Amino acid sequence: MTSEELMRRARALFPGGVSSPVRAYGAVGGEPRVVERGNGAYVWDVDGRRLLDYVGSWGPMILGHAHPAVLRAIDQAAALGTSFGAPTPGEVALGEEIVAAMPSIERLRFVSSGTEAAMSALRVARAFTGRERIVKMAGGYHGHADSLLVRAGSGAAGLPASAGVTTGAARDTLVAEYNDLESAWAFLRHEDVAALIVEPVAANVGVVPPAAGYLDGLRELTARHGTLLIFDEVITGFRVARGGAQERYGVTPDLTVLGKVIGGGLPVGAYGGRADIMALVAPEGPVYQAGTLSGNPLAMAAGLATLRELTADVYAQLEDYGARLEAGLSTAADAAGASVRISRVGSLLTVFFEEPAAFARFFHAMLDAGVMLPPSQQEAWFVSVAHGDAELQATLTAARAAFAAVAKEPVHA
Numbered sequence: 001m002t003s004e005e006l007m008r009r010a011r012a013l014f015p016g017g018v019s020s021p022v023r024a025y026g027a028v029g030g031e032p033r034v035v036e037r038g039n040g041a042y043v044w045d046v047d048g049r050r051l052l053d054y055v056g057s058w059g060p061m062i063l064g065h066a067h068p069a070v071l072r073a074i075d076q077a078a079a080l081g082t083s084f085g086a087p088t089p090g091e092v093a094l095g096e097e098i099v100a101a102m103p104s105i106e107r108l109r110f111v112s113s114g115t116e117a118a119m120s121a122l123r124v125a126r127a128f129t130g131r132e133r134i135v136k137m138a139g140g141y142h143g144h145a146d147s148l149l150v151r152a153g154s155g156a157a158g159l160p161a162s163a164g165v166t167t168g169a170a171r172d173t174l175v176a177e178y179n180d181l182e183s184a185w186a187f188l189r190h191e192d193v194a195a196l197i198v199e200p201v202a203a204n205v206g207v208v209p210p211a212a213g214y215l216d217g218l219r220e221l222t223a224r225h226g227t228l229l230i231f232d233e234v235i236t237g238f239r240v241a242r243g244g245a246q247e248r249y250g251v252t253p254d255l256t257v258l259g260k261v262i263g264g265g266l267p268v269g270a271y272g273g274r275a276d277i278m279a280l281v282a283p284e285g286p287v288y289q290a291g292t293l294s295g296n297p298l299a300m301a302a303g304l305a306t307l308r309e310l311t312a313d314v315y316a317q318l319e320d321y322g323a324r325l326e327a328g329l330s331t332a333a334d335a336a337g338a339s340v341r342i343s344r345v346g347s348l349l350t351v352f353f354e355e356p357a358a359f360a361r362f363f364h365a366m367l368d369a370g371v372m373l374p375p376s377q378q379e380a381w382f383v384s385v386a387h388g389d390a391e392l393q394a395t396l397t398a399a400r401a402a403f404a405a406v407a408k409e410p411v412h413a
């Protein structure tokens with residue numbers, strides 16, 4: 001069955017033929033490749049084409065695909081059964097690993113996606129403060145819960161809110177500008193904001209690092225006004241440092257939202273933070289939140305196996321590859337006369353083009369050369385531990401030709 005035939009069947013079954021909108025090629029045109037398998041830094045589509053992968057399942061695959069330790073852990077867990085709806089040793093082990101890496105998380109709760117984690121963190125913040133309003137950033141993406149789909153990023157970028165989100169659901173969501181403390185203070189000074197939720201490194205409008213002092217400023221402003229500071233570290237957690245952005249930038253939030261890497265490619269999210277806040281979560285407190293597959297043993301095993309591989313050497317390697325990739329892409333773009341801006345934090349990187357058409361042309365030139373990038377300017381490239389010298393050279397060789405292709409053809413064409 002070819003990719004094309006499978007996509008035809010998929011389109012008959014699913015909206016856009018995909019299980020998540022960002023996987024469709026809406027921003028770049030053409031048909032997504034149907035991926036059959038992955039190994040290390042590569043995936044293979046059903047037509048047998050090998051692709052050097054910088055999507056990495058949108059973040060979880062920091063070790064690369066089909067890492068032996070992760071597969072072994074999943075196999076061993078699966079042999080014991082797949083889900084019990086009861087406490088298990090795996091959730092205790094993964095919970096302790098997360099708490100050890102992120103001291104701001106004194107207690108936590110596992111869920112099955114970043115969306116669930118973000119919406120639950122907001123719920124407990126509202127209960128703890130007795131306030132109803134929240135502040136998010138324009139372009140901030142925190143999953144698809146109604147109150148967070150207001151001027152969101154990622155695949156929702158450009159929409160004031162999603163269709164189907166009621167004015168009631170969106171009414172208590174205030175939108176500030178990332179890297180602009182004044183815009184946050186304009187809301188916080190009214191003293192009725194329960195929580196400010198922020199991606200400490202914006203990565204759903206492409207990668208945008210925090211300006212110097214910005215995160216410290218949010219910490220000081222929220223504390224002064226009795227507002228809880230929530231770091232959405234679904235992308236940055238265990239990615240930009242073992243302790244996430246809160247370690248990298250030395251700013252401690254009241255609550256943290258996690259996902260992606262902590263599940264090693266299986267469905268996991270988590271929210272946690274100060275013990276006095278988390279004490280409000282059922283069954284200890286009045287904030288209800290539940291989930292049939294929360295703490296799923298296979299997902300816990302995959303997550304734990306992943307985190308146990310993430311040593312200081314691994315982060316140094318990811319940083320080094322990211323720096324060489326950024327430098328190589330910058331040199332390649334300059335040589336081709338392509339005007340781009342490259343933004344990077346650790347192993348997260350985005351190449352910003354001035355025109356969407358130029359981005360689309362670059363994307364397809366790279367794909368044709370066997371390098372699969374996220375199909376949207378709003379997303380980050382995700383580097384894995386499996387990306388080595390050969391992958392860097394292949395990427396830069398493809399980029400030199402792709403930048404030239406973009407520079408050669410007038411973008412209005």
Ligand code: KE4
Nearest residue numbers: 020022058113114115141142143154234235
């Ligand atoms: P999930 O519900 O998709 O597990 O997590 C939502 C989420 C929360 N917070 C941040 C900062 C996120 O980036 C995400 C999800 N990211 C998108 C892409 N940027 C996942 C890809 C998709 O939507 O399919």
